[in-house]
Amino acid sequence: MKLDVLNTNGSTTTESGSADSRPMVVAPFRRRKTRQVVIGGIPVGGDAPISVQTMTKTKTADVEATVAQIKRCEEAGVDIVRVTINDKHAAAAIGEILSAVNVPLVSDIHFNHVFALKAIESGIAKVRINPGNIGKVERIQEVLEAAKDKGVPIRIGVNSGSLEKDILEKHGYPTPEALFESAMRHAEICEKADFQDVIISVKSTDVRLMIEAYRLIAERTDYPLHLGVTEAGTPRVGIIKSAVGIGTLLAEGIGDTIRVSLTDEPEKEVEVGKEILRSLGLASRSVEIIACPTCGRLEIDLFKVTRQLEDALKGYKKPVKIALLGCVVNGPGEASEADIGIAAGKGIGILYRKGEVVKRIKEEEIVQTIVEEVENFEPEENLAH
16 A cells, blocks of 8 residues: 655655655635625625625715725725714715725614614615614614615624623623624524524634634524624734634634724735635635745845835736745745746746746846736636637
């Protein structure tokens, strides 16, 4: 019997030493089965692709600034955008904002259910309400009636920082069970009203708490889930917390739509969210740049080249994998495995195209050469036609 050993490059080697150059095939994640809802034409749950959301950071009443921010998110590839409706001026602006953008908008409602009613009347695609502060059951029922009449889904957005007082007193502090109980209390209100288009989120700043709360919901219900680590923080910390929390659940097949919460521009949240999906094979690639971490063997200014290349390739949507390697040890092998690769040393780069050496170029020519290669690149799915 021969034993296959996985090599670092993804190929396998048998005990006899012969190499199998076929790449390792990884089975896709088995997605949790859920009901499906539709948000302004974007299906969420069921077998729909996982969508990426963000939230505007402007004053919603400032229509020009809000629309400009949403447009930047559209360019980054966002699927759904949430806006806060926290006063009468924000509520009055929704109609004008909706007419100027091309993605579904979600109204974020706290404290005052009347703003939810106004948003629904204006044509909002989904309403997010926080059970901990929306008030009496009668108010929620009024929102449900209006939403049902217009075919607008509801997201029950539970947050560990704003749990209902009685639930918090019962559990002592936010626990996975407390978040689950809060979500189910309001899901039951929806069910009693025969309102089925419900999405649930149970967010927390604590990654472990967030993971366990979502696992409970996933195990016991069929609601589609909106994933996120709330108030994750600055990019340095927030990206890590979001990748760990959201990525862990997605790898378990849990999650139907995601939002990365960062103290940064919303388009940055979109970029990180899409990269989380791509890293797990849950979204098609656009331009992906792989670069070595660098070490003492580095013989070109890889930091500078990488920054320049990222800037030069913004806006390119082709599914192309680029590898930038700065030394001759791992460089040739890694560069040859990408669609377009550079293995560099002593101010010179060797250009690889789909594993084949193309030519040698100077360090200062690397960025422009790769941009030209991307422009001329033909994805395999296109070649088949």
